[in-house]
Every structure is written in C-alpha cells, then in structure tokens.
Amino acid sequence: MAGRNHLYVPGPTNIPDEVLSAMHVPSEDHRSPIFPELFKPLLEDLKKVFKTETGHSFIFPATGTAGWEIALTNTLSPGDKVLIYRFGQFSHLWAAMAKRLDFEVIVIERPWGEGIPLDDLEARLKEDGKHEIKAILATHNETATGVTSDIGGVRKAMDAAGHPALLFVDGVSSIASIDFRMDEWGVDGAISGSQKGFMLPAGAALVAFSQKAIAACDTAQSRRAFLDLKDQLASNKDGYTPYTPSIPMLYGLRKALDLLLEEGLENVYARHYRLAEGTRKAIAAWGLELCAKPGFESNTVSAVVVPAGKDARDVIATAYSKYNISLGAGLNEVAGKVFRIGHVGDMNDVSMLGAIAGVEMALLDNGFDIKAGSGVAAAIEYYRTTA
Ligand SMILES: *Cc1c(COP(=O)(O)O)cnc(C)c1O
Numbered sequence: 001m002a003g004r005n006h007l008y009v010p011g012p013t014n015i016p017d018e019v020l021s022a023m024h025v026p027s028e029d030h031r032s033p034i035f036p037e038l039f040k041p042l043l044e045d046l047k048k049v050f051k052t053e054t055g056h057s058f059i060f061p062a063t064g065t066a067g068w069e070i071a072l073t074n075t076l077s078p079g080d081k082v083l084i085y086r087f088g089q090f091s092h093l094w095a096a097m098a099k100r101l102d103f104e105v106i107v108i109e110r111p112w113g114e115g116i117p118l119d120d121l122e123a124r125l126k127e128d129g130k131h132e133i134k135a136i137l138a139t140h141n142e143t144a145t146g147v148t149s150d151i152g153g154v155r156k157a158m159d160a161a162g163h164p165a166l167l168f169v170d171g172v173s174s175i176a177s178i179d180f181r182m183d184e185w186g187v188d189g190a191i192s193g194s195q196k197g198f199m200l201p202a203g204a205a206l207v208a209f210s211q212k213a214i215a216a217c218d219t220a221q222s223r224r225a226f227l228d229l230k231d232q233l234a235s236n237k238d239g240y241t242p243y244t245p246s247i248p249m250l251y252g253l254r255k256a257l258d259l260l261l262e263e264g265l266e267n268v269y270a271r272h273y274r275l276a277e278g279t280r281k282a283i284a285a286w287g288l289e290l291c292a293k294p295g296f297e298s299n300t301v302s303a304v305v306v307p308a309g310k311d312a313r314d315v316i317a318t319a320y321s322k323y324n325i326s327l328g329a330g331l332n333e334v335a336g337k338v339f340r341i342g343h344v345g346d347m348n349d350v351s352m353l354g355a356i357a358g359v360e361m362a363l364l365d366n367g368f369d370i371k372a373g374s375g376v377a378a379a380i381e382y383y384r385t386t387a
Contacts, residue, residue, distance in 0.1 A: 010301035013345030022255035036239020064172035064193030071189035077221035088142035115149030125161035141174035282375030300344035
C-alpha cells in the first residue's frame with residue numbers, strides 16, 4: 001500500500017526523523033576515553049525527565065519488563081510481601097512476574113477501567129502494623145485500559161499510614177509524556193522503556209532508583225546477575241557500562257532527550273493532554289465510551305469500548321487492511337471489547353486527526369451507528385479553538 005503506515009498503537013511509538021538520523025552512526029568503541037562524554041550526560045538528563053535530583057538513573061539494554069525485575073530483585077528477598085492492584089494487562093503481568101520470582105504477592109483485583117484506590121491502600125497499609133509489606137507496585141498508566149492512577153496520592157496514602165514500604169512505579173507509558181515527579185512523590189523505583197514517551201525503538205529499560213532503594217541492594221537476597229544495579233553503579237560512576245551498550249540507542253536517546261527538554265516537560269505534558277482531549281471529544285461524538293472510568297482517563301492512550309454485539313478486532317482489522325493505520329488491540333479480559341488509540345510520543349493535532357478519521361471510517365465500515373464526520377468535526381473544533 002502506498003504511503004506510510006500510520007502508527008497509533010501506544011508503543012512502539014513514532015520515531016522523530018531527527019532521532020532516526022541520530023541513530024544512523026557507525027559502531028564506536030565503548031571503552032574509548034571519550035565514551036563517557038556521551039554516556040554521563042545521558043544519565044544526568046534522564047534524571048531531569050524522571051524529576052529526581054537525589055536518585056540514580058540507569059540505562060539497561062532491555063525493555064520495560066526488565067525494569068520490573070530490576071526493581072524487585074535488587075531490593076527484595078524471596079518471600080518478601082509486595083502489594084499490587086491488578087486492573088489491566090500490565091499490572092497483571094507485573095504481579096505474575098513477582099510470583100515467579102518467589103515473592104509473596106498480595107494481588108488486589110480492581111475493575112479493568114479503574115486505577116489504584118487510595119483509601120483502600122491507606123486502610124490496608126494501616127492494617128499492616130508490623131510492616132510486613134516491603135514494596136508497593138504501582139502501575140502509573142495502565143496502557144491496556146487507558147487508566148492513569150494518582151501516584152502523588154499513593155505517596156500520601158503511604159505517609160498517612162506511616163508505612164515504610166518501597167514504592168515502585170511502572171511509568172513505561174507515562175514517563176516523558178504524563179506528569180511524573182520521582183522525588184516529590186517519594187518514588188523509590190521508577191521504571192520506563194525507550195519505545196513510548198521517549199520516542200525510540202524498543203531496547204532500553206530506562207529506570208531510576210532512590211537512595212533508599214539503592215541501600216536495599218545491600219541486604220536483598222534475590223538472585224540477580226545481568227540486571228544487578230551494583231554492576232551498573234560501579235561502571236557508570238566513570239561513565240562506562242558493565243557490558244556492551246547499543247551505541248545507536250544511546251545517540252538516539254541523546255536526541256530524544258534534547259527534543260523533550262527543548263520542548264520543556266510541562267509543554268510535553270500539556271501537548272499529551274491536548275492530543276488526548278481531542279481524541280476524547282471524537283469518541284464522545286461517536287457516542288462511544290472509554291474503558292477508563294471518570295477521573296482515570298489517560299493522556300497517552302484511549303481504550304474505546306465497543307457496544308455489545310460488536311467486536312473491536314474487526315475495527316482494528318479494517319483500519320489496518322483498508323486504511324493502513326495501526327490501532328492497539330484489547331488485551332486479555334478486554335480482548336475484542338476495546339480498541340486503543342495511542343496518542344503518545346511524536347504526535348501533533350493533525351497526526352491525531354489522521355487517527356480519528358481512520359477510526360471513523362473503520363467504524364462506519366463495520367456498521368457502527370455513528371454519524372459520518374462527527375468525530376473528526378468534534379476534534380477539529382477542539383483543536384482549532386483551543387490554544
Ligand atoms: C509497554 C509497557 C510495558 C512493557 O514494556 P516492554 O518494553 O514491552 O517490556 C510495561 N508496562 C506498561 C505500563 C507498558 O505500557
């Protein structure tokens with residue numbers, strides 16, 4: 001099919017041309033005397049995106065999933081209790097990983113479409129007077145359902161309960177696109193990956209840990225080798241890595257960080273709100289609903305529920321085969337019930353309108369009872385009239 005595929009999945013996201021160009025580099029000696037000139041500022045600038053001054057940032061040749069494992073195995077011992085709310089495929093997978101790694105996982109089920117219930121968390125932590133729970137695993141942006149939880153509120157609930165657990169946050173689809181404040185929210189482990197807000201190919205786990213989490217490495221008994229933070233710390237101190245880094249990834253990250261910091265993080269967050277809000281106007285104009293319950297709407301992905309009798313997979317299939325646009329599928333419990341429009345990364349008003357127009361055509365083709373042009377019109381009106 002002529003023309004490019006229009007990628008509106010919530011990851012991997014579109015890679016800006018400048019980033020692609022920056023990655024087109026010959027191989028380089030990663031033990032050279034000048035390598036630290038590339039590497040050290042990357043760690044410093046990553047800290048700006050995570051909003052931490054007191055923590056340490058790390059770049060692992062891995063993906064976001066490894067970030068979960070890095071947090072768990074470097075700071076905890078087998079049998080330690082961890083608490084997680086499960087309300088989508090990613091919180092589900094993180095809980096499942098923690099079980100496989102032999103932690104005692106308290107999984108609290110929530111409806112898919114809701115996020116972390118702060119009152120419930122506070123109550124549970126107050127009940128845990130002996131402080132047996134060693135870590136809270138919080139999924140900031142549940143990409144499967146388009147749900148954002150209030151991490152500042154999680155910190156408040158922990159403080160209100162006077163609970164000393166570590167706070168680990170999956171920010172794979174929020175960091176670098178939705179407001180995130182590691183130090184202010186007392187996050188002990190912030191986990192992200194390269195292929196969402198950072199606008200890079202998959203292949204880097206971008207993580208940051210607090211001093212408290214780093215100190216926990218000394219007593220944590222979980223087995224770890226490749227993902228050991230101490231190996232990274234020992235090499236990173238001099239601007240090197242414990243094993244061969246992906247040089248193109250590092251140059252791409254340099255450019256991506258430059259783009260994010262030049263735009264300004266607050267502007268990046270505002271742009272994602274705008275992209276999301278235009279999308280939400282279109283969804284409302286179609287008479288469709290978000291999977292996310294009010295107050296939990298994500299600014300990086302909208303999961304749209306299809307009415308009973310319809311299969312969201314048909315919409316995705318038509319969109320792909322007829323219009324060359326890629327939408328996110330419903331995962332696990334919401335398979336066939338939702339399709340997802342990603343609005344994360346290198347996007348602007350008109351790229352969003354492309355997504356909305358493509359979805360609208362696919363909905364009409366599949367017999368959805370919507371008015372042709374209604375979603376596009378609602379989004380156009382919002383984008384035109386909103387500064
Ligand atoms: C994409 C994603 C992950 C998984 O990241 P991989 O890079 O595929 O390992 C984890 N958590 C969330 C919330 C995600 O969106």
